[in-house]
Amino acid sequence: MDFIYNTIQLLYEWGPNFMRGTIATLQIAFGSYLLGILIGTFGAIGKLYGGRGLRLSLSVYTTLIRAVPELILILLIYYAGTSLLNTTLESLGFGTVDISGVAAGIIVIGIVxxxxxxEVIRGALISVPKQETDAGIAFGMSRTKVFRRILIPAMIPLALPGMANLWMICTKETALLAVVGFEELALVTKQAAGKTRLFLEAFTVAMFLYLCITLASNVIFKAIEKRTTRGHPKLDKQ
Amino acid sequence: MVWDWLPTYAARFVEGFWITVQLFSLSLTFGFLLAIPIGLVQVTGPKWLGLIARGYCTLFRGTPLLIQLWLLYYGLGSIFPHFPALRESVIWPILIAAFPYAVVAFSLSVAAYEGHVMAGAFRSVPKNELEAGRAFGMGRFTLLWRIWLPRALQNVLPTLAGEAVLTLKSVPLASTITVFGVYGVGSIVRQDTYLIYEPLLFIAFIYLCLTGILVSLFGWLERRVPSESMK
Incomplete structure (x- = not known):
């Protein structure tokens, strides 16, 4: 029963910090997810329609990033990114800047x-039946119109399961930023645990908060999936 | 680029490499052994057991491994010293070392991810193959060992390979609870020499090689397993 009493005490004292940590985690996750989609869309188009050089460099990017541990990537991108930015700024005659935690976190995880x-978007794009785009061309649609009106809407339901998976990975990956020293949920938890010596209670609270994020995301993605596949023939539920 | 630190730390890197490989292979083995029953009870057996297994998968797949690791090491680790009986027992040296906590945390996580995969795999084996086995008078365990498990594994080997790569890539997290694998040794180099990129690139290279080896191992395994498309 000590556990429950201690947890209440911990939430009373550190509740606002946990709240701030959760919001920071959500901000970073949301921002980097959007950045990831942006990079992914251009990456997929580049991989499918780009020239030889572009295709090669994109496949180096996706292969390297997917084979090296995230923690190492985060450190590399963070240090390389900040020093690159600051040398550029200095050579242009500006002073150096400290990148804010949230912005740096978004960029670092977004690149990963x-x-x-x-890969997810490329896979979905090539799974759209060719006849559908051919039909658009036959109706005299321009390339961009075929892309916007046919390819994208037909691709979204195919990409959605993979993208939902990536969102889950994204929210959990933000915890790695604690190792670099960003103020998000994992780091706040570690600080709270260290200050109060209530290790078990603090980490249980963090587990619960992360689990809530995951379960809520599950519900939202189910709803999006239902909407984007409306009118599709119902497949057998596995 | 400065690489003159490499010979000085070579011995420690070899040691770290060994720890990384041990942590990875132990957790993959234990995790997979746990994943089989976790997957199986979601498909067959009493309903409450299946619900528990599903809840377990949701909990461990829905929270970051880093937090699970810290919860085990700092959380449970801070409770054990309160029991004097444990302090005098033979398992005490295990309870104060960090490596066993890392193995347990990683195994539990692997068990959750692969248990989820295995549940789907067991479900996808055609019913009539199991019925055929039963008609030949196979017992439950013979049926599982000879038909159900091999057929399930055959279907999900590529997925399991992907999960294995993800596990390998999360091994650096163990350095946060003082288990110094390759990544941990790299951080020591970083602190000692104030070099940032060289040690990081070196570790990245080692992991790249390890991932490559792992992927080709699974590829070899997949080619050895007969598949329907290869008649």
């Missing part, structure tokens, strides 16, 4: 997410 999104 982009590699996975590229």
């Amino acid at each position: 997410q982009g590699a996975y999104q590229t």
Whole structure:
């Protein structure tokens, strides 16, 4: 029963910090997910329609990012990114800047997410039956119109399961930023645990909060999936 | 680029490499052994057991491995010293070392991810093949060992390979609870020499090789398993 009493005490003292940590985690996850989709869309188009050089460099990007541990990538991108930015700024005659935690986290995880999104979106784009785009061309639609009106809407339901998976990975990956020292849920939890010495209670609270994020996301993605596949023939439920 | 630190730390890197490989292979083995019953009870057997297994998968797949690791190591680790009986027992040296906590945390996580995969795999084996086995008078365990498990594995080997790669890539997390594998040794180099990129690139290279080896191992395994498309 000590456990319950201690947890209440912990939430009373550190509740606002946990709240801030959760919001920071959600902000970083949301931002990097959107950045990942942006990179993924251009990456997929580049991989499918780009020239030889572009295709080669994109496949180096996706292969390397997917084969190296995220923690190492986060450190590499963070250090390389900040020093690159600051040398550029200095050579242009500006002073150096400290990148805010949230922005850096978004960029770092966004670049990692982009590699996975590229593969998911590319896979979905090539799974759209060719006849559907051919029909558009036969009706005299331009290339961009075929892309916007046919390829994208037909591709979304195919990409959605993979993209939902990536969102889950994205929310959990933000915890790695604690190792670099970003103020998000995992780091706040570690600080709370260290200060109060209530290790078990603090990490249980964090588990619960992460689980809530996952379960809520599940519900939202189910709803999106239902909407984007409306009118599709019902497949057998596995 | 400065690489003159490499000979000085070579011995420690070899040691770290060994720890990384051990942690990975132990957790993959234990995790997979746990995943089989976790997957199986979701498909057959009493309903409450299936519900527990599903809840377990949701909990461990829905929270970051880093938090699970810290919960086990710092959370449970801070409880054990309160029991004097444990302090005098033979298992005490295990309870204060970090490596066993890492193995347990990684195995539990692998069990959840692969248990989820295995549930789908067991479900996808055609019913009539199991009935055929039963008609030949196979017992439950013979049926599982000779038909159900091999057929399930055959279907999901590529997925399991992907999960294995993800597990390998999460091994650096163990350095946060003082289990110094390759990544941990790299961080020590970073602190000692103030070099940022060289040690990181070196570790990235080692992991790239390890991932490559793992992928080709699974590829070899997949080619050895007969598949329907290869008649």
